[in-house]
Amino acid sequence: MTDTILGQINPGLWVIVAGLICALMPANALRKGLAVVAPVFAAIMIFLIYDRAGPIEGSQFNGVLAGQFYIGDVLLTTLRIDTLSVVWGYLFCLAGFINAIYALHEKSWITDSSALVYTGAAVAGVLSGDMLTLFLFWEFTAISSVFLVWQGGDRAYAAGIRYLVIQVLSGVLLLAGAVIYAGSKGGDFTFGYIGIDSPGAWLLLIGMGIKAGFPMLHMWMQDAYPKASITGTVILSAFTTKFAIYALARAFPGTDILIWIGCIMTMFPVFFAVIENDLRRVLAYSLNNQLGFMVAGIGIGTTMAMNGVVGQVFVHVIFKSLLFMSIGAVIHRTGTAKASELGGLFRSMPYTTVLCLIGAGSIAAFPLLAAFVTKAMILAAAIDEHLWVPFAMMLFASAGVMEHSGIKVPHFTFFAHDSGRRVKEAPWNMLVAMSLAAVLCIVLAWPWGGYDILYSLMPYVTDYKPYTWDHVVFQLQLLFAAIFAFTLLKRYKLYPAERRAEIVDVDVLYRKLGRNVAVWADAVWVRLSARMSSWRKLGMKRAGRRLYQAFSPAGALSQAAPSGLPAVLTAAVLVFVLIFAYVAGT
Structure with a gap:
């Protein structure tokens, strides 16, 4: 074609x-x-x-x-x-x-x-x-x-x-x-492997x-x-x-610094998501967490890691959209995404509840759900390359994402305390879209030929088998440990309470500190402009007086200079202009 x-x-x-x-x-x-x-x-x-x-x-x-x-x-x-x-x-x-x-x-x-x-x-x-x-x-x-x-x-x-x-x-x-970068490569703008060996x-x-x-x-x-x-x-x-x-x-691909950048990306959102009240912000932090796995996989750069990245990107768009869609349906019916104002919605939005739980299980990499067959490839690539510290960091982050996206989002939205809200189920079109995403989360992880469809899209041929006893048991142990920790913290009231407040992150640098600096700079500029304006007026007045004294009919040049001096000065300026034009032209 x-x-x-x-x-x-x-x-x-x-x-x-x-x-x-x-x-x-x-x-x-x-x-x-x-x-x-x-x-x-x-x-x-x-x-x-x-x-x-x-x-x-x-x-x-x-x-x-x-x-x-x-x-x-x-x-x-x-x-x-x-x-x-x-x-x-x-x-x-x-x-x-x-x-x-x-x-x-x-x-x-x-x-x-x-x-x-x-x-x-x-x-x-x-x-x-x-x-x-x-x-x-x-x-x-x-x-x-x-x-x-x-x-x-x-x-x-x-x-x-x-x-x-x-x-x-x-x-x-x-x-x-x-x-x-293209300048250093003879003007070649082809977008391919670049590496980090140049300023560009x-x-x-x-x-x-x-x-x-x-x-x-x-x-x-x-x-x-x-x-x-x-x-x-x-x-x-x-x-x-x-x-x-x-x-x-x-x-x-294979750029080592991305391994550490990615691992940090997987970890720090966990702490912010735990204390955040706005569930869409929780999912935004969770988005950061999942992106970290992809960046780390790109940094590892092996065929196993790159296949894992491609697979994780594919399923992530689906289950992350499913989670945002389920919270969006809740906002559409209740007008809020605050965890402190929700709860008990499983009674009036049962279909949305089930679909959200499928998305939550997918992002947490439960067996038979989407991320189980992709995230493991990135972790396996880290083990193959003996990257034990990055592996441990990503393992901690895997447990963390189970806590904040796998448990917190559906728990505080549909269960937890009963907020008393009795609303309609989500509109039919929202349910259809969420159902399509949920079906894909299941089909693409299905052990009897389902994940082969996903693996066939990967850039490199792979024979990776996600459903092995050690992988399934290990993942279940990790996930149930996270569930047990959440339950224990809630039982003894050690889990951070949901507060009606906006958590400030590094945006404090430009939303507060930066604003204060801008206000200070504006005040300084106003004062400086006023002072410069007075200086400019005074300078122009003095310059005008001096020029008048020199070039007026009663000025110094008119009295003391010979009559041909203006012609000589004009000729000199013309010669200077011609020389400058010639040099510029060559």
Whole structure:
């Protein structure tokens, strides 16, 4: 198909165009239909183009290069579908399809249009073959997604501004790094393995790290995601960070520093999630935790680890979306996601309760559920490479995610104390979307051929067997130990109480300290401007007086200088200008 015009077009562009058309459609039904169909069409196009894939010269993957053209001396490859990128392409189309079903009850054309453009930009970005095209869609995801944050209401405006600034900064660093790196490689902007042996590579790593939520660069998630609209939060959780994980997997596999960055990412969210009251912020911290496993796996860089990363990304988008969708359904019916104000909802939202429990079990890696067949590959890769400290850190984080996402979220939402709320079950479209995600969580981990479907998508051939007695028993021991610890702490009232407060993280640096510095700088500038204005007026007055004394008809030059002096000065200035122009021209 690559020899046709359709085969040269990045499939993500079709979704972007659909999003732009959505903005012009007055009929809600037509917008919703287009939102559901567009990701499916893009997935079909990816399949048809990739169907005739072969070895790519200079690459370790099989695939297709298309949409190539020159701008000056720079070769752009706007479409590359290979063994690595095709997984993200299919995944983002699947996520876009499920999100469109989940949002069928909404009547906002801004949400419909922004979600489609955002989905298309993410698909087009992971299918880009050069760093300039990657940058274009990198920024496109930032600009389109901020409208989903702003749809959360008045309190989301400031968070959206902060989100946009961080995302644009990430793109600026990405572009600067790409230009510097390509300059050191003779102007080659091909997006492949980069490593960290040049200044440009470090800028690329930092730019990607911002979008991936590296430690100290992560708070834009906890700041913006909980303030976005109900459907906006679900959509945001699926694309931005996983787009960054793809870029890291493409550019920096086997980079040792990522092992330690990833391990820190898995651990620190555990402590914040335990004391956080807003359950969407708990899930945002949990998102950080899961991203840490992926980053650590990229740092390990072996075929086992990279397969684990790809598999973990795929199932993570599904079960994390399921958890955000279940909490979104609760907000839709109750108006709150505060753990201190919920509880007892299993009586009136039984289907949502069951679906949330499937998502919770999936993220905790219970046997027969999604993450059980993928996260273990990353841990096994760490053992194979004798990385005992990182293995221990990720093991602790695995128990932690069981506590805050596997237990805390469903416990305080649907069980715990009875809040007395008696509400309707979630709308039918929300239940359908959540059910699709829940079925995938089960099917992709099914021991009788189910996980083979997932493993067939991985970039490297694998014969890993997740269902061994030692793995199953060990995982159950870890999970039940976490359950026992939670129960013990709750029984003796040692578990942190849910408080109606917002936990401040590293965002204190820019939301409080930074604000104080800005106020101080503004005051200093006002004073300095006033003083400089008076100095400027005084200086101009003195200069004017001196010029008048020198060049006026009654001035010093007119009285003492010969009549030809002005002509000599004019000629000198002209000679200077001609010399300067000549030098500049050569």
